[in-house]
Amino acid sequence: MRTVRPRGRCRRAVLGGLAALLAVSAHAGAQTPEGRHVYERHCAVCHGPKGDGNGEAAARLTTKPADLTAGRYKFRSTPSGALPTDEDLLRTVTRGVRGTAMVPQTHLSQAERQLVVGYLKRLSPRFAEPVPPAVEVPPAPAITPDLLARGARVYRASGCPECHGDGGKGDGPSARKGMKDARDLPIVPADLTRQPLKRGSAPEETWKSIALGLDGTPMPSYADALDPADIWALVLFLESLVPQERRHPEDRLLPGEEVLGDQIERQHREGR
Amino acid sequence: MKTTAGIVVGFVLSLMLAFAMLAPAGAQGERELHAVNINYEGNNVWTPGTYVVRKGEKVRFKLFNRVKADPNVHGFAIDEFNVKVDVYRDKPETVEFTADKAGIFRIWCHLHPAHLAGQLVVLEK
Missing domain, CATH: 1.10.760.10 (Cytochrome c-like domain)
Known part of the structure; x- marks a missing residue:
């Protein structure tokens, strides 16, 4: 029996493809369970285990948690109707949504926040669509x-x-x-x-x-x-x-929903 | 006896037919119009773009927002008749007014004025 072996360029392509496949599988395998773990520990209390915005704390909040299964995001650097970039999602996770219970998740490491961004993208089938490049903000003009x-x-x-x-x-x-x-x-x-x-x-x-x-x-x-x-x-x-007295420091929680959101997240994290 | 009854029935039917021929499609002096907000090649627009009524008619607009893209609300305004309605996606609204002046009036989205405007034409009687 004659064995057919891939030759030259063809063999290199097959081996390269296999290596890429293994790398992607290993990446996904490493990312999904950990991202899910971070999500369940820090996000699901408001956004719900399925990401539909119906977590156990949602009823206590005036501004209801986002439905992450819809794949519709307010805070994007991409055109209206498009998906956000990974940087957009990372920014929202890191800095939160001011005035709401979605408080900055700076208690998470950068790696954990990136993992949870990867997991968020698995909650909506829309993320199969391509994400357009971010729109560039032109430099601000002088104020006159x-x-x-x-x-x-x-x-x-x-x-x-x-x-x-x-x-x-x-x-x-x-x-x-x-x-x-x-x-x-x-x-x-x-x-x-x-x-x-x-x-x-x-x-x-x-x-x-x-x-x-x-x-x-x-x-x-x-x-x-x-x-x-x-x-x-x-x-x-x-x-x-905006008068000076109505500018709240960026690094301090606003009273109301932000303080409540912080309490909810801490209690959930500490298993209380 | 039968002849008299036949004459009465015939008279009543004739009267009904005469009234039916005289009356317009809606009740006298009223006009119902439908306006649908759609996105046409990137532009949001109320369609049809032009509506024609007669001065003195009571106008009832039924408004439908069928734009699938965000935002989820568009405006329908005719300043001269104090019409200003926020129409949410798939939540029809109705607005009524009397077209008490003749002319050509702009129909526009007061929430997003950049959208394409339409017009209401009110004819003299």
């Missing part, structure tokens, strides 16, 4: 009176007061009627006169919220409607609405 006046004009012309109110306090006509998110849960427009906002206090993050929208909420993407310079004028105008 003209720029702020332009930002104020953009604010009015873009319909922002309908939800956020004339003064940016989140009390526009639509807000007073009561608004709903894509899960039909009540949602309140951001009070833009205090910081941090959900995404933090960095102007670059507010630029992303306006340009890319917050998927699953009434906040649309303005990428097609406004040019990047108009968005910067708007961001810096909004910054000018």
